[in-house]
Amino acid sequence: MTKASSELAAWQARGGNHVWLPYAQMATMQVPPHMALRTQGSQIILEDGRVMIDGVASWWTACHGYNHPHIIKAMQAQLEVMPHIMFGGLNHEPALKLATRLAAMTPGDLARVFFVDSGSVAVEVALKMAVQYWLNKGVKGRSRFISFYHGYHGDTTACMALCDPDEGMHAHFKGYLPENTIAHIPRSEDDFAAFDKLLEKEAPRVAALIIEPLVQGAGGMKFHDIQTLRRIHALCAKHTILFIADEIMTGFGRLGHMFACQEAAITPDIMCLGKALTGGTMSLAAAIARPFIFDAFLHGVPLMHGPTYMANPLACVAANASIDLFESAPRLQEVAQIEQQLRVGLEACRKGKGVIDVRVKGAIGVVEMASLDEAQRTALKAAFAARGAWVRPFHNIIYLMPAFTISKEELKALIDVVVDVLLNASPILSAGNR
Ligand SMILES: *Cc1c(COP(=O)(O)O)cnc(C)c1O
Numbered sequence: 001m002t003k004a005s006s007e008l009a010a011w012q013a014r015g016g017n018h019v020w021l022p023y024a025q026m027a028t029m030q031v032p033p034h035m036a037l038r039t040q041g042s043q044i045i046l047e048d049g050r051v052m053i054d055g056v057a058s059w060w061t062a063c064h065g066y067n068h069p070h071i072i073k074a075m076q077a078q079l080e081v082m083p084h085i086m087f088g089g090l091n092h093e094p095a096l097k098l099a100t101r102l103a104a105m106t107p108g109d110l111a112r113v114f115f116v117d118s119g120s121v122a123v124e125v126a127l128k129m130a131v132q133y134w135l136n137k138g139v140k141g142r143s144r145f146i147s148f149y150h151g152y153h154g155d156t157t158a159c160m161a162l163c164d165p166d167e168g169m170h171a172h173f174k175g176y177l178p179e180n181t182i183a184h185i186p187r188s189e190d191d192f193a194a195f196d197k198l199l200e201k202e203a204p205r206v207a208a209l210i211i212e213p214l215v216q217g218a219g220g221m222k223f224h225d226i227q228t229l230r231r232i233h234a235l236c237a238k239h240t241i242l243f244i245a246d247e248i249m250t251g252f253g254r255l256g257h258m259f260a261c262q263e264a265a266i267t268p269d270i271m272c273l274g275k276a277l278t279g280g281t282m283s284l285a286a287a288i289a290r291p292f293i294f295d296a297f298l299h300g301v302p303l304m305h306g307p308t309y310m311a312n313p314l315a316c317v318a319a320n321a322s323i324d325l326f327e328s329a330p331r332l333q334e335v336a337q338i339e340q341q342l343r344v345g346l347e348a349c350r351k352g353k354g355v356i357d358v359r360v361k362g363a364i365g366v367v368e369m370a371s372l373d374e375a376q377r378t379a380l381k382a383a384f385a386a387r388g389a390w391v392r393p394f395h396n397i398i399y400l401m402p403a404f405t406i407s408k409e410e411l412k413a414l415i416d417v418v419v420d421v422l423l424n425a426s427p428i429l430s431a432g433n434r
Contacts, residue, residue, distance in 0.1 A: 039066035062280030094316035108267025119274030120154030208242035279322035345415035352422035
């Protein structure tokens with residue numbers, strides 16, 4: 001063992017007692033987490049020298065792959081000049097430029113960009129904008145939200161209360177979470193009639209509806225079509241309910257268009273962006289409002305929100321560099337190619353035991369199982385990792401969401417691993433409790 005690697009092992013042993021990992025039962029976590037040493041393209045290089053192909057682009061952020069030289073160079077230059085400055089009473093070129101570009105590239109007349117430091121906070125700010133919009137208009141009592149089963153909008157308290165009731169652990173936190181109306185995405189004409197009635201009934205106490213357009217992500221990777229999204233949007237307009245599009249996962253090309261709302265040709269009243277905004281380098285997110293929302297704040301109480309690190313210049317520079325790449329590189333064509341390769345490649349999973357659906361949209365490939373328990377998910381993760389694929393099942397879902405720059409060969413390797421493990425997974429899938 002080299003000195004460097006023995007040092008790493010020592011930190012893993014010591015530090016492992018001091019970090020608290022997300023979404024993990026630390027008592028029963030059988031395999032200690034892998035220690036990442038560095039990243040490159042679609043590769044994660046582990047401390048023991050093993051290389052894994054990242055099938056999930058670092059929680060859906062690293063759309064240009066890791067360590068893209070254009071982003072790194074821009075960040076290095078900014079680092080020398082001004083890594084951070086408060087945004088209260090001051091602004092700076094990276095943020096002004098980014099806001100201008102986001103306003104130009106997002107749908108319709110979305111124009112006012114409120115920068116925050118994470119996706120959950122972008123959703124929190126969107127909710128505050130919506131509630132206060134009505135108050136500023138002199139309308140009282142509109143402080144609830146409509147969201148959807150299988151939705152996911154973040155982990156902070158108000159966001160949890162919008163998530164799928166199981167995902168958001170509504171029962172667990174009952175009494176602490178604000179109460180909202182959780183609806184099913186309408187699919188049939190009967191559903192739409194009932195949904196129309198629901199909106200009519202709820203409108204007097206609802207500030208806004210929030211939805212992940214076209215693909216619901218972390219709440220179950222459920223898809224709905226453009227027509228469905230357009231009709232939900234139109235019903236909000238009919239009942240004067242504000243429409244918030246949470247594009248934190250779908251934004252920046254993931255579904256094949258720059259934004260899902262563009263594919264459906266709708267303009268949300270508020271749009272939330274995050275995740276891939278900085279190409280997976282820094283935490284930055286935004287809530288973007290149409291002028292009529294912003295204008296309602298021009299008298300009386302302003303929007304009382306201001307994260308300490310909002311509009312961090314280093315993050316804004318990274319986001320600008322990421323947008324440069326969307327402008328100069330064929331990212332959306334790459335997504336179309338990934339879509340094609342996922343469609344063809346994952347088809348074989350249908351033969352797998354317990355597989356109930358295989359679906360693909362843009363650079364998202366989903367294999368839905370009848371069920372997976374914690375032990376099975378853990379065993380699957382280990383089987384994927386042992387074959388060099390960083391793939392992380394959740395609930396009953398196994399999915400691939402790679403970087404758009406992933407090579408054909410790397411994506412083939414990921415698909416082969418998923419297919420191979422699923423078709424030969426009987427030991428894993430019968431090892432669990434069900
Ligand atoms: C990830 C995600 C969030 C939360 O973003 P964080 O940066 O993790 O707080 C919110 N909404 C959607 C749709 C997401 O995918």
